Amino acid sequence: MREHSLRTTPKTNHSFRFESANEYEFAAKFAFTFYKRYISSQDAISCTFEPSCSVYGLNAxxxxxxxxxxxxxxxxxxxxHGWNSVYYQKDPTTGLNFDPIEHSHAH
Amino acid sequence: MHIKTYLLLALFSGMALVSSAQIDSTAKGLSFGQYLVLTGQYHLATLEFERLYFVAPQMPGVQAALVETNRMNGSYDRARSYAKTFSLLPQNSTEEIHLFKKEMILNSLLLRDLVWIPSILADIRMTAASDFDMLRYADNMSLGLSILSAPNKSTHYHLHIPGMESQHDEVLVQALRDWTESPRKSPLIAGALSTFIPGAGKVYAGKWKDGLVSLLFVGANAYTAYRGFSSTGIRSPYGWLFGGLSAGFYIGNIYGSQKAARIYNHELESKIKANVYSRLVQLR
Incomplete structure (x- = not known):
């Protein structure tokens, strides 16, 4: 069955993974994935970061x-926020501020 | 009798011709290799100098050219390997051996393999007791390495060369001064500042825009929670929702402030190390 999308901007589709250390982690991961799949996907890219805040939260x-x-x-x-571009390097593919969880927690 | 004399003369002439042709061929090969270097065809130049080294290994300049072209071609490992081999050849002069040792160090730097360098420097200090330029080079290289391998700001370098007045490279001395004297940001102070005034720790860590936005986030959520609680009491859903968000942003800001201080220190030290590294690559 073919799938049709009305989105004009590509967004990463994150599938929910059930493996969690405890109920809190399960709830947080569910919330981030729900937001990413059903709320954020209906909008254009508005986050200033790559990866976006919801993906960052999931990874964190x-x-x-x-x-x-x-x-x-x-x-x-x-x-x-819109003033932070001076603090980060740009992601070459998206042009957004590059700030993965590995980068900000390597120090 | 005459026939034998003519035959011998012809033989000697033939040998002389072959010998001069070989000399002519290697001299032209050297010129051709230099032409390839000048035109940026480094890979072909390495092949030409390898051929020349095979034909005439003791030809002046061919060993150095072979090492240099391999380095220019980006084959740092190969260049270092050749330099090590040539530095061990007993027929090479002291100046040539020092040149190859410098090439070993340069290629190790380009490979980001600093483990080799201290032993080469120790070797240079032993063999170049009267060569002040080489000793100064070794001294500057040691100074740069001590900064590159420094784990924290408490590292101090002791300047000493027996028997000579040391003159260090200005860029490296300035980098050492920057390393030891540049103030670092304390993650503890950053966290403590954000505990008292949300966002103050980020301002302290040099990110005042993030600090201002953090203050607005915490303040706006706390004010909305206050309005909810004051209008409908302790059961206000707005109060609990925005109070929870405000608490989350408040704690997250303390965490983020100490992280911002760590990132500030890391970026400062990385910048100094990058300057030192580029200077060490330029040292000759």
Missing amino acids: VQKLGFFVGGMATFDRLSRC
């Missing part, structure tokens, strides 16, 4: 756990 919870990953996600959300 997966790699750092619920509490530290949650703090990193709130921090990332407060950094997602």
Whole structure:
């Protein structure tokens, strides 16, 4: 069956993975994936980062756990604004500020 | 009798002709190799100099050209290997051996393989006791390496060369000064500042725009929560929703402030190390 999409901008389709360390992590991952799939996908790209804040949050919870990953996600959300382009390198493919979880937690 | 004399003369003439043709061929090969280098055809130049080295290994300049063209071609490992081989040849002069040791160091730098370099420098110091230029080169290289391998700002370099007044490279001395004197940001202070005033830690870490937005996020959510609680009491859903968001942004900001201080330090040190590295590659 062929699928038709009305989106004008490509977005990564994240499938939900059920493996979680605890219920909190499961809930957080479900929330991020739900937002990514059913809410964010109906809109154009508005996040200033690559990967987007919801993907960052998902990766943060997966790699750092619920509490530290949650703090990193709130921090990332407060950094997602139009004035921050001077602080980051650009992603060559999207032109957005490049800030993966591995990059910001390598120090 | 006359026939034998003519035959011998013809033989000697033939040998002389063959010998001069070979000399002519190698001299032209050297010129051709230099032409290939000048026109940027480094790969072909390495092949030409390898051929010349096979034909006339002791031809002046061919060993150095072989190492240099391999380096120019990006074959740093191969260039280093050739330089090591040539530096061990007993028939080479001291100047040539020093040149090859410098090439070994340069190619190790280009390969980002710094493990080799200290032993080569120790060897240079032992063999070049009266060559002040080589000693100064070794001294500058040691200074640069001490900065490149420095784990933190407490590293200090002790300048000493027995028997001579050391004169260090200005760029490297400035880099050492930057390394030891540039103020770092404390992650602890950044976190503490953000605990008292949300966003202050990020301003301290040099990201005032992030700090201002963090203050707005925490302040706006806290104010909305306050309005919810004050209008409908403790059961206000707005109060709990925005209070939770405000708390999340507040804690996330403390976490992000200490991280911003760490990133500031890392970027500062990376910049100094990049300057040192590019200077060491230029040292001759």
